[in-house]
Amino acid sequence: MRRNKKIFIKTIAVLVLVSMPTFVFAEVPNDAFYDQQWYLEQIGAPNAWDTQTGSNEIIIAVLDTGVDLDHPDLVNNLWKNTGEISRNSIDDDSNGYVDDIFGWDFINDDNSPTPDTGLEASSEAVNHGSLIAGIVGAGGDNKIGVSGINWNISIMSVRILDAVGSGDANTVAQAVYYAVDNGADVINMSFTGNVNDPILRNAVKFAYEQGVVIVSALGNEGEDVDNYPVFPACYKSSDGNDDWVIGVASLGKSDKRSVFSNYGSTCTDLSAPGEDIYGVSYFNPSDGYDDKYVGGWSGTSMASPMVAGAAGILLSQYPNLTPTQVRNALKLSVDPVSLDSEYTGEFGAGRLNISQALTIARNFVDQTTETDNPDVGDNSSTTSDLEYSVKAPSFASVYYVTGEGRRAFISSAAYFTWFDSFEEIANVQDQDLSAWSLSGLMLPKAGVVLVKIQSDPQVYALAENSSDEFSPLLRAIPDEQTAIALYGNDWADYVIDIEPTFFAKFSQGEPMSSSETVDKSIMKRREDLTN
Template identity: 45%
Template sequence: MKNIAKIKILSLFLIAAIILPANVFGAIVPNDEFYKQEQVSYFNQINLPQAWETTKGSKDVIIAIIDAGVDTDHPDILSNMWFNRGEKALNGIDDDSNGFVDDLNGWDFIENDSDPHPKFNNEYSFGGANHGTTVAGVAASVTNNNIGLAGVCWNCKIMALRALDAKGEGTTTDIAKAIDYAIQNGADIINMSFVGGATDAVLSDAIDRAYEAGIVLVSAVGNDAEDSFIIGGDLDFRPLYPACSDGPAGMNHIIGVGSVDEESIKSTFSNYGFNCIDINAPGDGVAAPQLFDPKLGEEFESKYRGGWRGTSLAAPFVTGVAGLMKSVNPKLTNDQVLSIIRETAIDITKFNMQFFGQIGAGLLDAGAAVSKAAETAGLGTAKKVLSFSSKKSILVSSGINRQVSAMITDNLGDDTYEWLAYPTFFRGGAELVSGDVDGDGAAEIISGAGGGGGPQVRIFSSRGDVEGQFFAYDATFRGGVHIATADFDKDGIDEIVTSAGAGLSSVVRIVDKNGKIKWSFSVTAEGLNGGVTVNAADIDSDGEIEVITGTGGGSLPLVQIFDKLGNKEASWLAYPEFFRGGVNVSVGDVDADGALEVVTAAGDGGGPQVRIFSSTGTVEGQFFAFEDTFRGGARLAVGNVDADSSAEIIVGSGIGRESEVRVFSKFGVGYVQDSMFEVFEDDYQGGVHVGI
């Protein structure tokens, strides 16, 4: 039987975190809660804020973290997780034919499944269990989000590849599989914060393949310098891999990273040598996210921890800076990235004379490296990035009792692209709308969480990458959020309209992309306790945007129209007075007469009756979108999805029937079904939200 070389994760040490007064020298200061307290000194040490003046990173740059698993649901990591855009969410099918089923964020090569979280089957070490999460967090924590810690590359995406167990042990076979996955699925950089005392053809060949694919390879050099049993960490005497892996002709394929303390002195544990080390970065008292899972015990009740030590923590600083470099210049080759990092290094020889020539080029200078990257003519080719547009597309999201899938599709249900809008444990559904909320000329996709979770609004790019998020109401509110978009102040940037669901006084807020309130008012109606649904448009062609609301369950089935200050302009009954199931509302020109109509659908408990009204409440049409005996209501949106002269009415099925989307248009005096398609699983009956 062939021997398989062993790989062992680098130990993470903990020291007591010493909090020093924070002097912020960088021009850019992120608002993360613990940045000034825990991170600013060593971020300034490597001139990272200066790098952020050039770029904060691109969501198109993918960092593969090969490690012991990443807490993909961590609040400071979730939004920066890579999402496999070729895979439909958890349908049990290998949609992109890459050999991995439902690999949404990466893969677990230990358990051979699609969940790359750390796992505790038997034994574990605290450092091993947290290792991948801390490494990922240093490289690319979600930054400037008012919580936690900052990452080096604010917007880079994390591909989580679990190839080491919770004790921090693994084999070159699994490492090689993870490397090949990263190659196959578009990683730009691979971080490897582990070492082994031997290598084999399996690992070296995989590294060669990654190098030839143009991937930047970063490795920690090890923490053995305090251990006299292995000659004090001298890598020339005892090389460690993959840090000391060279190409077939001795080419440098790996950026080997050592650790320094806050004085730029080589950390006592950091290995050294003339050949394997390229650069050094802070690794002596680093704060980072950790695995957050209180059910595992007290040691996992905190989201963050300071005082981590190890070259494992130094490596992701270099990885993150490589991400910034590839963000500002996607055509840089891996050789160019390595050369620029070495050429721009800060000389720390005077602090480390006893290790002259044995600690690489010096200390990482993020500002200089990114600046030079921006000025350098790249010798490679920028990778193609899959792009989707929400123009003339239908937005679809799942209702209750299911993971919240978000989907972009066309009017036939083809050309579908799907991602998870919220963590897998949330089963309350979500609404989706689109709008240009950042003024970049492209529409973003905005989600509002359904009942049962916090009132979180999230902003996605048209590729499903999270670009922002905020709580629309108090974080303890659990009634759900309804959403719409429109440009109320005529500045070319859409505002987000939110309305509270059941259990809160019916507060409507008009906010910017960060959740800052611009206007706010309350909606009143007889018996109103189920919140209100919401839409927004210039319904009366007066040049001002109005807010259109439909009452929630338990109250009169009213449509009400307000200006942005909350002054009521119109009101009428959408359905018979006795109906108490709620009213869903949308707006559009469905008859091509140049005027907008208000379109309603009955809420839960009602028949799937769609009604069309003029801006003053005159009924202009009606039809049943599904069987007239069905009593789960319907959800709807209005928009032009087929590029003709009028808008279509898109209807999603309510709770209690198979999940379908149907598209209707005006034909003569009535409405006809243009298309119908199924979404989600065959047996799913939790309702379908639609948007435009």
């Protein structure tokens, strides 16, 4: 197949050798160089590991320059295609790829998805894929090397970038289809291009619709991607309702923006550490690659697999989460970042916090199907009196605080069903807000609005739930005649859209009847749900 022109940037990371700081934690894995991995504590990994360390049942596809399949810190966490018999030159599983035991090399069209170490190869490209794989899932607590975010995981190596870190859209699209067809739960893409290619767009859309979480770096040009979009990070549905890709920007050790990181309000979902990263490198002394581990890596390429790894942790704990639920859990659980005013809202919801994401993710889980997993926080509340809403300078969300912790409002519209003005928000310091543990979500208040799922015309009333005031009862309105009888001819003015993810948090009630009485005096129109 004739390839499109190469569109992906060659400089996929910036390598700067620097000395690394040492941190000491109370409880840490016993990996030899764990003290070099400052970023793991920053993203809440140690606290998350108290609950979940990953599962080999979850497959994370690393679309990159190839992975060192013999590296001692990766070898036990590599995906293995059980449908193939190794080296028999037969496509045993009839997937179109012969002997694809560990993945596929779409550059050389063979079954060895490892880096090209030829004369023209750059060391950055040779090491890049193995570094990304190690961030996602280097073996943890195994007394050697470094710890991945997932101590246990299945890493599928899919090579789509050549010896200098360049690739094309057709190749990436083929790789996406391969990853999806072979069971990937998460796809990490630590590269960017500036062409909105329809073939790749369709592949990304297909992956999202098949339930695959897609994570991508935002790029290293220091530009506003609202003005200069990058792909695949900026792929989403035409109406904007479906955000297919989790776009990740880079932060430094003090949660300040990385000067090289791209940013923007439309394609950036959250941020993660991307400076001075220590991790796995390609090891093959016969090719001149003598180091198993290298530090000093910087780039959004490093930030992206931290989020992909976090998605792996969430799916290991709650395998039935959808891509939208994973994205929302990650965004609603962030820690604040330190930004100059001109960059407010441009680095996504905040900085990744895996431990808090586990707590939020529980809110999306149907507990009748997830009872085998341990609790990570109580998401119920019987508090009868609303206390107050708070906002901290670096937090993207507004929270409602009770004695049991803080709850994130799912939208500004949800906030205005409880309050009349942003003036009612108490301003607190970042450290004070962080001290309140996450205890759940704030849904629209019962009786104030009507709701519907964004893509579904069915409208529901919200009724009080005597057992949990924060989980209103969804009561379906059977038809327009019933809506008019209950709420008048202007009933549609009271309807707001809710993302499908959040519908799982409502309790189910009986359908509404036209003979019932409702209190319209407390209701608010859509136009009233603003400051």
